[in-house]
Amino acid sequence: MLQNKISRQLLIINILLDNQDGISKNELVSFIEKKFELLNQNFKYLDLAFKRDLKELREDFGLDIPYSKKHKIYTLNDYTINDSRIELLLNSFKIFSSLVNSSGLPEYIIPEKRKSNGIENFSILTEAINKKSIIEFYYFKYDINVTETKTVKPFALKESKNRWYLIGFYENTQEFRTFGLDRINNVTLTVRTYKKSPSITEINDYFRDSFAMFTDEKTEFVKLGFDIRDGNYIKSYPIHTSQQINFIEKENRYEVTLNIKITLDFIMELLSRSWSIEVIEPLHLRKKLASIFQEALKRNK
Structure with a gap:
């Protein structure tokens, strides 16, 4: 078997x-x-x-x-x-x-309670990719709060930040698109197929410098500073594959460098470390975070 x-x-x-x-x-x-x-x-x-x-x-x-x-x-x-x-x-x-010797899931195993992440669509999507079948599905767009019908050539499934995404092209284009599985419903395999798909190397290269699934920015050099607590967390769970981290002993802090695309998802990740983060380079990112912090301060006085 x-x-x-x-x-x-x-x-x-x-x-x-x-x-x-x-x-x-x-x-x-x-x-x-x-x-x-x-x-x-x-x-x-x-x-x-x-x-x-x-x-x-x-x-x-x-x-x-x-x-x-x-x-x-x-x-x-x-x-x-x-x-x-x-x-x-x-x-x-x-x-x-x-768990092989346990009867069912023991009570001492406590998984995180999460809403559906779209895994129920895995089987039909992998079938479509294997058969090179063009698919149709309903897709909910968070930014405009609307459900749209999509027709897509499916190429791969990619995990990012504990979410799964479908990667493909629209039927008559050659540009990568990503779709969160948690927003996909009513997947249908059409009778139409496609012949050629990009290699997994091409797909990985396309997302190489991205944080999460957004790719609409250029790659930049980023240098960040963190206190010892946040630095240790980031050392054990890197922000990005390009991460280099050094401990500055005389200052009792870490410096982290990255080659990455500065997207909204990346900025949100940095905000989650606002307790200690210092943006050293580039200046426009430092100004962006300072502006967000200032607006947050006004709202939360």
């Missing part, structure tokens, strides 16, 4: 991450078989399936898992999670694995 194959491959990655010095094939196979026993699945990890899993991890995710004939161990050398697909699968799988 496909589910079992994915589970095996994620288990291999997990085990190798937990055994940085390497692990023998027998230990790997035994560990995975025992995991499937916990799921009440009678599974024998045959050599052919094991080799195929390693091959697919290398081809699909670019993970090379070398085998040392001298030490008779497998390793995952110099590994960092630089593929968000692997990270998404691993995080979900770790949660699932930790």
Whole structure:
């Protein structure tokens, strides 16, 4: 089963991450078989399936898992999670694995209470992307409080700030558009299809310097200052992939530099750190935040 194959491959990655010095094939196979026993699945990890899993991890995710004939161990050398697909699968799988012996969801697991984020549309949207089907749906626009009908060529699904977005083109254009899944309703696959879609590399490059999903600004160099508390939060959970952070010991504070597009979403992120933020560069961003703070002060006197 496909589910079992994915589970095996994620288990291999997990085990190798937990055994940085390497692990023998027998230990790997035994560990995975025992995991499937916990799921009440009678599974024998045959050599052919094991080799195929390693091959697919290398081809699909670019993970090379070398085998040392001298030490008779497998390793995952110099590994960092630089593929968000692997990270998404691993995080979900770790949660699932930790609950495998529980009956239902234990009361000590307390998920955040959130309204729908559009995940119910995942299945039909992934089907449309796989089939290259043009889709139609109703889309609610927050800025004008109106629902519109959209006709879109769907290319990818992207997560940003705990929300999921559909990326595509309008039917007769070649310009990227994004649609929040939480605002999409009544998705319909039409009988029309499209032939060519941009590569995932092109899509990632388009959003590379963006914060969240807005892309309508130029990339700029930004330097920010934070106190030690906010700086530690930002160090553990970076604002953006371009982030560089340095601790200024004599001033007991952090300096953060970014190469990023200064969009409304980015400004809102900075405002969430208003407790300690100082905008050092660029000047126009410093003036923008100062103006927002001044207006807020007037409203909240």
